[in-house]
Amino acid sequence: MNSVANKYRSIFGDAVLALAPMAGYSTAPFRRICYDEGADFAYTEMVSADGLIRGGEKTFEYMRMMEGERFTGVQLFGSDPAVMAEAARIAAQNGAAFIDMNFGCPVKKVIRRNGGASLMRDLDLMGRIAAAVVETVEIPVTAKIRSGWTAKDENYVEAGLVLEGAGVDAVVIHPRYRTQGFSGRSNWEHIARLREALTIEVIGNGDVTDVEDFIELRRVTGCRIVMIGRGALGRPWLFRRIKDSLAIEAGVDVGPEVVVEGGIGETVSIADFMLRHFELTVSWDGERRAVSEMRKQFKWYLRGVPGAKEYRLKLMSAADADMVRSILRSLKEELVKRWRKLA
Ligand SMILES: Cc1cc2nc3c(=O)[nH]c(=O)nc-3n(C[C@H](O)[C@H](O)[C@H](O)COP(=O)(O)O)c2cc1C
Structure with missing residues (x-):
């Protein structure tokens, strides 16, 4: 294991569960509930790097943390290396536990400004953004990608290698193409292949809605950490269920199950x-x-x-x-x- 992976592990400890960044949903109150239910770390909603630089009050609002949050990273989107680096510096100063760079968002508003998944089409720029951010902040830096822009130009392994080369501490992949949006199933084989190709931590994400999905994603991909988005919406106790099932597997008594799934x-x-x-x-x-x-x-x-x-x-x-x-x-x-x- 290289030193970057060591740094990552020492900071994220034994984490196994992350709450995904979700615009409009992964607010401080929801993050707090998910932490109480067993999430190990979480992300803010995506924050515009341009907005932070301009000092927009609303943009700063997205970074506010609530008491009791365990380890919350600020997710930034933008396309200019210098702006992203400066925004990361501001986020670090304002309490971010780590910085995540959004290279996967498919929505038009973000793509139009060459942010999010748009960077999957320009790995050179993606690498320069990542290097600038890594160089600027002391806290860990992670990145979130998709499988590629379309199936034809699938390039998640190349993107992962570029990010690893830039010194990023971990990569999250939501294994769908930009053009897929949220349709179809996410392809966990992509997570497995990315994990094989990189030495830094790969966090698996996509369509985990119950304990069985969590176990299966880890089996297929070998990932230690799983990120959950929609599965936790309106069901934040999913984190507790998963933690309980891991504890039971390890022979720990978790007491009587108070809530029957779906019952x-x-x-x-x-x-x-x-x-x-x-x-x-x-x-x-x-x-x-x-x-x-x-x-x-x-x-x-x-x-x-x-x-x-x-x-x-x-x-x-x-x-x-x-x-x-x-x-x-x-x-x-x-x-x-x-x-x-x-x-
Ligand atoms: C309502 C909503 C908002 C989202 N906002 C973001 C975001 O701000 N940044 C990001 O990287 N991904 C965002 N995502 C994608 C999720 O982080 C995650 O990658 C995706 O939903 C797949 O995981 P899931 O199947 O567990 O939901 C969003 C997803 C949803 C459903």
């Missing part, structure tokens, strides 16, 4: 998680913003919960925080009632 017990605890997530967001953003910010998160919690439509509609139009609290209280009562009937 009515799970739906009862959903109401508690929703309320906790809401109150954390109130404490973070104030009541008014929390009421509107939480709508999209509530939708994920209520996905697949039988009979929840009426509550979802009410939450989408709730006018103030007390109304949200009262809807969540009745949701909980209703779920408990149903659970008692079934028990």
Whole structure:
């Protein structure tokens, strides 16, 4: 193992689970809940390097960390090496545990500015950005890539080698092409091949939604660390489930399983998680913003919960925080009632 890999390991310790960067979702309150449930490290939503340099208040807002966050990296996007390096310096000064560079984002707004997955088409520039950032900050630097722009010009191994050469400490791959967006299945074979090609840590990502997926991704790829995105939305306890299953495998007693996956017990605890997530967001953003910010998160919690439509509609139009609290209280009562009937 080379010295870069050693540095990475000593900083990330025995981490196995990361919460993915998700614009609009991986906010400080959600990260905090995921940490409480067992995530080892997490990422901010993507932050514009240009915005940071200009000193935009809203951009700085994305970097704010909440008490109790374990190890949160700031994810930057941009296409100018000097701007990315300066933004990384600012992020490091403002409490980033590490810097992640976004070379995988497929959305037009980012691509138009030659950021995100656009850099998969210009590995020379990607390498110069990475080298400039690595040279500027003392904290670890990681990068997140896709499999390539299209299947025809698949180049994730070349990209990984460029990043390793630039001194990056770890690479995350979401193994889909830019042109795929989120369609199809992510190709875990790409993660395995990248891992074989690099000496630095490769973090696997893509379509992990339960304990079995986590085990299978690690089996197929040999990765130690798995990053979870959509699987944790509305289901932050997935981290705990995975940690419990690892503990059980290691012969540790984790106590009785309180929540049965997919069962009515799970739906009862959903109401508690929703309320906790809401109150954390109130404490973070104030009541008014929390009421509107939480709508999209509530939708994920209520996905697949039988009979929840009426509550979802009410939450989408709730006018103030007390109304949200009262809807969540009745949701909980209703779920408990149903659970008692079934028990
Ligand atoms: C709503 C949403 C927002 C996302 N925002 C970002 C982002 O800001 N930066 C990034 O690198 N990836 C972003 N992603 C991609 C995820 O980090 C992750 O790579 C992808 O969702 C695949 O993992 P999953 O199958 O576990 O969700 C986003 C994904 C979703 C669903």
